[in-house]
Amino acid sequence: MLITHASQLLTLAGGPQRGADLGRLGIIPDGAVLIRGEVIERVGTSEELERAYPDEPRLDAGGRAVLPGFVDPHTHLIWAGDRAAEFEMRLAGATYMEIMAAGGGILSTVRATRSAGLEELKAQSRRRMDAMLRHGTTTAEAKTGYGLDTPSELAQLQALLELDAEHPLDLVPTFLGAHAVAPEFDGDPEGYTRLLCEEMLPAARRWWDEHAPGRPLPFVDVFCETGAFSLEQSRAILERARELGFPLKIHADEFDNLGGASLAAELGAASADHLVKTSPGDIRRLAASETVAVALPCTPFGLAQPEYTPAAQILAAGGLLAVASDINPGTAWCESMQFVIALACRYLKLTPAQAIAAATINAAAAVGRADRVGSLEPGKQADLLILSEPDYRHLGYRFGTNLVAQVIKAGQVIDFSSH
Ligand SMILES: [Zn+2]
Structure with missing residues (x-):
C-alpha cells in the first residue's frame, strides 16, 4: 500500500531526541509512505514514490498531516470498576493521601479488580483500548498493580497478554506488584517488600517463562513515594x-x-515517571543517563494541582523527555494522547513539535521499542495516523475533540465499526 499526499509527513526520523534536540519532526512536504505487509519499506515525496510504484494500491491522505502512531509509555490500563464517588469527595476537599489512608484510592480498585473475573477485567479494559486506538495510540505500556498478591497480579499479566494478542493496540507489559502496600500488610510495608522480593517477583519470572517463553520480560515498576514504598524499599525491589x-x-x-529519579539512573531503568517534585540534583543525574524522564501531565490536571514536571529543566540538562497518559481510575482516566499533548504544551511549556516527539519516538524509547515504533522510517512497523487537518500544530492547539481521522496499525487500516 502506498499512502500519498500527506500535506506534512512527520517522520520523526533519526532516533530518540535528547535535550534541545527535542522537536525534530523530519517533515516531508507532500509526503508518501510505502508499506509492505506490516512494515514501512520507503518514505519520500508523493512524486517520487508514485513514479517508483505506479501500480501500488493507493491510500490518498488528501492533503492532511500524517505522523507515527502515538506510543503511550505509562498506563494502568487493567482495572475493574471506577472511582467517580472518590472524585466527588476530592472536590469536597479530601486529599489523595487522605482518601488512600481511609481505605479508598488504589485499594478500592484492588478490591474491585480482585473480585472481577478474567473475562470481566478484559472486557472493561478492552473498551479503554478501543478508545486509545481511536485517539491514535498504537502502542501502550500497561501495568499490573491492582492485585497486590501473587495470584491476582499474575491474573493481570494473563489479561494483558491475552488483550495484546486479541486487540490491534500493542501492549508492553509491566509488573507493578509494588503499586501500593497490600491490604494484608497494612502498616507493614517491610513485610510486603519481603513478599515481593522473596515470592512475587520470582513467581512472576517463573510464570513468564512458562506462559510467554521467548518473549522479552516485562518491566518491573515500583511506586516510590511517601505512603507507598520508601527509597530503600524501592531499591530492594528493583x-x-x-x-x-x-x-x-x-x-x-x-x-x-x-530520590527515585537518581535511583532509576543508577540502576539503568528504562524510565523514571512523574518527576513533579524532583530536585535539581536528581534532574542532573537523570538527564546524564539513558533513563527516559516520563511526564504525566494528566495527573496534576486530574487532581487540579498546580505543579507539573519541570520539563524545561530536564531539557536544559540534556535529558530524554517523553509524555504519557498515566490512565488510571483514581487521578487520570484519559485515553487520549492528543489531550496529553495539549496539556504538555500549556503546562510543560513544550511546543507542539516537542510534545509530538515526546509522544512518539521518545515514548518508544521509554518502553524499549524505539527500534520498532515511534517514527516513520524504513524497517519500522507501519503504525501511522492520518489527521483530519493539514497542519500538525492543530495537535496541542486544539483539545477535547479527536483530530485523528484514520489509524493504520501494522499496515492495516483500522475499521472502527469493530472497535
Ligand atoms: Zn502510574
Whole structure:
C-alpha cells in the first residue's frame, strides 16, 4: 500500500531526541509512505514514490498531516470498576493521601479488580483500548498493580497478554506488584517488600517463562513515594527484579522528592515517571543517563494541582523527555494522547513539535521499542495516523475533540465499526 499526499509527513526520523534536540519532526512536504505487509519499506515525496510504484494500491491522505502512531509509555490500563464517588469527595476537599489512608484510592480498585473475573477485567479494559486506538495510540505500556498478591497480579499479566494478542493496540507489559502496600500488610510495608522480593517477583519470572517463553520480560515498576514504598524499599525491589533479569521502571517524585529519579539512573531503568517534585540534583543525574524522564501531565490536571514536571529543566540538562497518559481510575482516566499533548504544551511549556516527539519516538524509547515504533522510517512497523487537518500544530492547539481521522496499525487500516 502506498499512502500519498500527506500535506506534512512527520517522520520523526533519526532516533530518540535528547535535550534541545527535542522537536525534530523530519517533515516531508507532500509526503508518501510505502508499506509492505506490516512494515514501512520507503518514505519520500508523493512524486517520487508514485513514479517508483505506479501500480501500488493507493491510500490518498488528501492533503492532511500524517505522523507515527502515538506510543503511550505509562498506563494502568487493567482495572475493574471506577472511582467517580472518590472524585466527588476530592472536590469536597479530601486529599489523595487522605482518601488512600481511609481505605479508598488504589485499594478500592484492588478490591474491585480482585473480585472481577478474567473475562470481566478484559472486557472493561478492552473498551479503554478501543478508545486509545481511536485517539491514535498504537502502542501502550500497561501495568499490573491492582492485585497486590501473587495470584491476582499474575491474573493481570494473563489479561494483558491475552488483550495484546486479541486487540490491534500493542501492549508492553509491566509488573507493578509494588503499586501500593497490600491490604494484608497494612502498616507493614517491610513485610510486603519481603513478599515481593522473596515470592512475587520470582513467581512472576517463573510464570513468564512458562506462559510467554521467548518473549522479552516485562518491566518491573515500583511506586516510590511517601505512603507507598520508601527509597530503600524501592531499591530492594528493583535490585531483586534486576537480578531476576527484568528491565526496570519507577514512579518517582509525584508528591515528595525521595530520590527515585537518581535511583532509576543508577540502576539503568528504562524510565523514571512523574518527576513533579524532583530536585535539581536528581534532574542532573537523570538527564546524564539513558533513563527516559516520563511526564504525566494528566495527573496534576486530574487532581487540579498546580505543579507539573519541570520539563524545561530536564531539557536544559540534556535529558530524554517523553509524555504519557498515566490512565488510571483514581487521578487520570484519559485515553487520549492528543489531550496529553495539549496539556504538555500549556503546562510543560513544550511546543507542539516537542510534545509530538515526546509522544512518539521518545515514548518508544521509554518502553524499549524505539527500534520498532515511534517514527516513520524504513524497517519500522507501519503504525501511522492520518489527521483530519493539514497542519500538525492543530495537535496541542486544539483539545477535547479527536483530530485523528484514520489509524493504520501494522499496515492495516483500522475499521472502527469493530472497535
Ligand atoms: Zn502510574
